[in-house]
Amino acid sequence: MKIPAGHQHPLSTMIAEINSIFAEIGFVFAEGPEAELEKYNFDRLNVPKDHPSRDMQDTFYFKPTDAQEPMVLRTHTSPVQARFMETNKPPIRVIVPGKVFRNEATDATHEAQFHQLEGLYVDRGVHMGHLKGTIEYFFSKFFAGDVEVRFRPSFFPFVEPGVEIDMMLRGSESKLANRWIEIMGAGMVHPHVLRDAGIDPEEFSGFAFGMGIDRLAVMKYGIDDIRNLYSGDLRFVSQF
Amino acid sequence: MKILHSWLKDYMGDATPSVQEVERIMTFSAFEIDGIEPVGVADAVIDIKILPNRSSDCLCHRGIARELSTLTGTPLSHDPFSLTPIMPETDRLVISIENGEYCRHFDLALVTGITVGPSPEWLASRLEALGQRSINNIVDATNYVMFALGQPLHAYDADKFKKDENNAWHFGVRMAKVGEAIDTLGGVRYELDPSIQLIVNGADDSPAGIAGIKGGQYAIVDAETKNIILEAGNFDPVVTRKASQKLKLSTDASKRFENNVASKVVPYALTEVVALIIKIAGGNVEGFAHARPKTMENTAVTIKKRNAEALLGISLQTETIEGIFTGLGFGYAKKDDGVFEVTAPFERTDILIEEDVIEEIGRIIGYDKVTSVMPETVPLTHINVRHYYSEKVRACLLQLGFSEVITSSFRAKDEVQLQNALASDKSYLRSTLATNLLEVLAKNTPFTDLLGMPDTRIFEIGTVFSKTDAGVVEHVALAFGVRTKVAGYTPKDDALLASVVTEVATCLGVPLHETITQGVAEVQFTNLYLSLPLPLAYEAVSKALPISYVPFSVYPAMSRDIALWVPEGTSAEAIESILNPSAGPLRVRTTLFDEFTKDGRTSFAFRLVFQAGERTLTDGEVNTVMETVYEAVSKKGWEVR
Numbered sequence: 001m002k003i004p005a006g007h008q009h010p011l012s013t014m015i016a017e018i019n020s021i022f023a024e025i026g027f028v029f030a031e032g033p034e035a036e037l038e039k040y041n042f043d044r045l046n047v048p049k050d051h052p053s054r055d056m057q058d059t060f061y062f063k064p065t066d067a068q069e070p071m072v073l074r075t076h077t078s079p080v081q082a083r084f085m086e087t088n089k090p091p092i093r094v095i096v097p098g099k100v101f102r103n104e105a106t107d108a109t110h111e112a113q114f115h116q117l118e119g120l121y122v123d124r125g126v127h128m129g130h131l132k133g134t135i136e137y138f139f140s141k142f143f144a145g146d147v148e149v150r151f152r153p154s155f156f157p158f159v160e161p162g163v164e165i166d167m168m169l170r171g172s173e174s175k176l177a178n179r180w181i182e183i184m185g186a187g188m189v190h191p192h193v194l195r196d197a198g199i200d201p202e203e204f205s206g207f208a209f210g211m212g213i214d215r216l217a218v219m220k221y222g223i224d225d226i227r228n229l230y231s232g233d234l235r236f237v238s239q240f
Numbered sequence: 241m242k243i244l245h246s247w248l249k250d251y252m253g254d255a256t257p258s259v260q261e262v263e264r265i266m267t268f269s270a271f272e273i274d275g276i277e278p279v280g281v282a283d284a285v286i287d288i289k290i291l292p293n294r295s296s297d298c299l300c301h302r303g304i305a306r307e308l309s310t311l312t313g314t315p316l317s318h319d320p321f322s323l324t325p326i327m328p329e330t331d332r333l334v335i336s337i338e339n340g341e342y343c344r345h346f347d348l349a350l351v352t353g354i355t356v357g358p359s360p361e362w363l364a365s366r367l368e369a370l371g372q373r374s375i376n377n378i379v380d381a382t383n384y385v386m387f388a389l390g391q392p393l394h395a396y397d398a399d400k401f402k403k404d405e406n407n408a409w410h411f412g413v414r415m416a417k418v419g420e421a422i423d424t425l426g427g428v429r430y431e432l433d434p435s436i437q438l439i440v441n442g443a444d445d446s447p448a449g450i451a452g453i454k455g456g457q458y459a460i461v462d463a464e465t466k467n468i469i470l471e472a473g474n475f476d477p478v479v480t481r482k483a484s485q486k487l488k489l490s491t492d493a494s495k496r497f498e499n500n501v502a503s504k505v506v507p508y509a510l511t512e513v514v515a516l517i518i519k520i521a522g523g524n525v526e527g528f529a530h531a532r533p534k535t536m537e538n539t540a541v542t543i544k545k546r547n548a549e550a551l552l553g554i555s556l557q558t559e560t561i562e563g564i565f566t567g568l569g570f571g572y573a574k575k576d577d578g579v580f581e582v583t584a585p586f587e588r589t590d591i592l593i594e595e596d597v598i599e600e601i602g603r604i605i606g607y608d609k610v611t612s613v614m615p616e617t618v619p620l621t622h623i624n625v626r627h628y629y630s631e632k633v634r635a636c637l638l639q640l641g642f643s644e645v646i647t648s649s650f651r652a653k654d655e656v657q658l659q660n661a662l663a664s665d666k667s668y669l670r671s672t673l674a675t676n677l678l679e680v681l682a683k684n685t686p687f688t689d690l691l692g693m694p695d696t697r698i699f700e701i702g703t704v705f706s707k708t709d710a711g712v713v714e715h716v717a718l719a720f721g722v723r724t725k726v727a728g729y730t731p732k733d734d735a736l737l738a739s740v741v742t743e744v745a746t747c748l749g750v751p752l753h754e755t756i757t758q759g760v761a762e763v764q765f766t767n768l769y770l771s772l773p774l775p776l777a778y779e780a781v782s783k784a785l786p787i788s789y790v791p792f793s794v795y796p797a798m799s800r801d802i803a804l805w806v807p808e809g810t811s812a813e814a815i816e817s818i819l820n821p822s823a824g825p826l827r828v829r830t831t832l833f834d835e836f837t838k839d840g841r842t843s844f845a846f847r848l849v850f851q852a853g854e855r856t857l858t859d860g861e862v863n864t865v866m867e868t869v870y871e872a873v874s875k876k877g878w879e880v881r
Binding site: 003004005006007008009010011012015016017019020023024025026027028029030031033034035050051052053055056060061062063064066067068071073091093099101103104105112113121123125126127128129130132133134136137150151152153154155157160161162163164188190191205221222223224225229230232233234235236237238239240 | 267268269270271272291292293294295477478481482498499550551552553554593595596598599602603607608610611612613614615617618619620621622623624626627630631634637638639640641642643644645646647648649650656657658659660661662666669676677679680683684687690691692693694696697698699700702703705707710711712713714778780781787788789790791792
């Protein structure tokens with residue numbers, strides 16, 4: 001009997017699709033280590049030591065004896081922003097899909113490991129309208145429909161202003177359509193983050209955004225328990 | 241932060257927006273709303289998610305009212321911060337502060353002749369609405385003013401607080417000593433160290449409270465208390481935060497100090513609590529004392545209209561900007577054309593740079609004013625080599641019948657241990673993918689019939705971690721494994737695997753240098769892809785098909801084979817159209833696994849797989865289903881072999 005083709009994991013399918021959508025407008029697929037220096041995960045993102053903004057993310061630390069500098073399992077893909085800006089000059093357009101970790105209890109909607117998508121665009125004259133336009137472009141392609149986004153005020157230490165982004169898919173048959181869905185955090189890159197990476201905030205500005213790819217999978221495919229994404233169970237994977 | 245809607249009326253009067261309006265205004269211009277709970281018929285508690293940058297001024301009702309006042313354009317009808325606190329001094333209260341950076345303000349008030357008793361109904365019910373237990377009128381008054389103005393307060397029984405040789409009450413603020421300990425309110429004892437700041441009795445140096453975190457048992461107010469000393473301090477955020485983390489003691493007070501509540505709130509809160517206590521517990525204020533080594537002052541921030549426009553992507557009128565500053569209560573001076581010097585009111589300790597001011601303008605003018613602009617399309621300048629070759633390997637393995645898994649990066653035991661894992665089964669990081677794949681293979685072998693696969697084939701591409709002399713290092717690994725038998729590994733698996741290794745090596749054009757363990761091959765993929773030619777462009781991504789996931793049954797599946805003779809030329813589909821309906825709703829899959837023709841007849845062999853969503857099937861019930869299938873087949877005149 002001929003072997004039927006195997007099934008690709010939905011996260012891989014989504015990452016490939018995300019990459020192709022952003023590649024069309026010149027966003028480079030960048031990446032960085034999962035075992036990250038605390039410096040890049042926090043300090044260089046304007047999250048100082050002993051500041052309450054560190055409480056926003058529960059962090060796994062490596063043992064001090066195992067690392068020359070304090071090291072964490074990255075809590076977000078944002079450290080790649082700092083790394084990329086350090087070694088590249090604007091204009092910068094990158095996306096960073098990758099695995100991240102949070103030291104918290106797991107349930108059907110929370111995992112201690114999940115995938116995030118980071119986006120960063122730094123150039124002369126970048127403003128919040130570009131953020132809105134880029135996100136609308138992405139979701140319109142990703143959900144194959146007409147997507148509108150809106151901003152609400154929020155706070156992330158590495159951006160200023162910071163916003164929460166909601167999206168609405170219009171005129172589609174999808175269960176997601178015609179209602180606002182909270183989808184990601186974003187904002188204009190904080191001048192301290194630019195400056196610390198060697199970019200002059202007087203000359204350049206940029207936007208950054210971050211969202212959970214697992215959550216996108218839940219929305220796109222109707223997955224009921226995100227732990228299935230990491231269970232290795234073929235009864236799950238075989239549906240994709 | 242829980243906000244009682246009716247409480248806002250103290251500051252906003254008739255201009256208080258309705259609960260629904262508060263929700264709408266907050267959501268789109270300030271904060272997310274975590275929930276709304278009705279209180280009685282006409283009131284509600286609104287749970288507002290105050291983010292770190294506004295926790296200095298908005299963890300209180302006055303702060304939220306001030307925010308609503310800005311956003312609705314109506315001034316507060318009563319602003320506690322607009323009155324000048326009147327604080328006649330008394331020399332019976334003495335304060336000494338060891339480190340003026342760590343304790344920035346420390347104000348005291350002496351109130352005599354009070355009567356401790358239950359709080360009046362209005363006060364108790366407001367606290368209870370916020371989930372606070374009413375204790376007595378004195379303690380409740382201190383809590384009440386904290387929830388009103390954001391300043392933590394503490395009350396001491398003056399008669400239990402030992403006086404010094406001059407018959408004065410002497411308060412000290414100093415770092416704890418090695419080996420020192422304190423019994424706090426509620427009776428819990430904390431061991432201290434010199435990083436933790438204390439309030440002490442200056443007469444005998446005994447600890448009276450953990451500065452900015454929790455009061456001690458010392459001089460506790462009880463039913464017999466007649467004379468009290470009220471304390472309002474302001475403590476360094478970092479010192480408070482470190483102590484709170486070290487003691488694992490997070491309180492309403494520590495949360496506020498960690499977020500840098502303004503030192504200038506101190507006199508307002510202290511006079512407010514004194515007035516409230518005299519109102520509800522009687523007594524007279526004897527006088528105040530203060531020590532203010534460091535008063536926090538907001539510095540002016542320069543903001544340029546064109547910078548605001550450039551960041552927000554909105555064009556702004558000078559008058560609009562000035563109107564926003566006025567609404568916020570920001571002092572401003574117009575410099576050159578379109579340049580302002582802006583100073584936030586003292587309680588806003590978060591306005592430090594131009595971008596902070598631009599954010600205020602953006603959220604108040606409304607982010608709905610931002611119009612979408614597509615960045616100009618530019619060509620892609622770089623191809624991600626890891627992604628490119630991962631995709632290549634995926635395509636190759638998928639076509640060979642391998643399914644992709646993503647397994648946990650955590651293991652119960654391995655090489656690299658984390659310092660602070662929550663669960664013992666995830667305190668190490670994986671050093672290989674193979675160990676995970678061996679487990680995943682074992683878990684999946686029983687599902688071959690259910691999934692219609694002749695055997696089990698999986699692969700993963702992911703990061704693994706190991707220890708070297710230089711510390712923890714990571715690389716991307718590729719692993720793939722097979723199981724030909726449900727029972728587990730057999731040497732036959734290795735033979736199959738060897739052919740797959742060859743195929744994958746052919747796909748990539750280089751040898752894999754794989755390590756093989758019991759039917760699983762692992763490859764150091766980082767080294768491998770770095771040795772491969774740089775790709776010039778990504779392969780096209782095929783349009784993903786719309787998929788709707790269906791939760792799978794966790795109960796075991798059961799298989800039955802049926803082989804039958806049919807006249808030559810009968811199609812497999814025609815047979816399935818008889819088999820499947822007769823097998824009923826428990827049938828989840830039909831797989832054709834054998835077919836041959838002889839003497840004008842064709843033999844087909846099918847495997848029928850049964851499974852229920854909510855229970856384990858019994859042999860008996862599957863046998864009954866099969867009887868129905870046999871019946872249907874014989875009605876067609878087909879012979880079951």
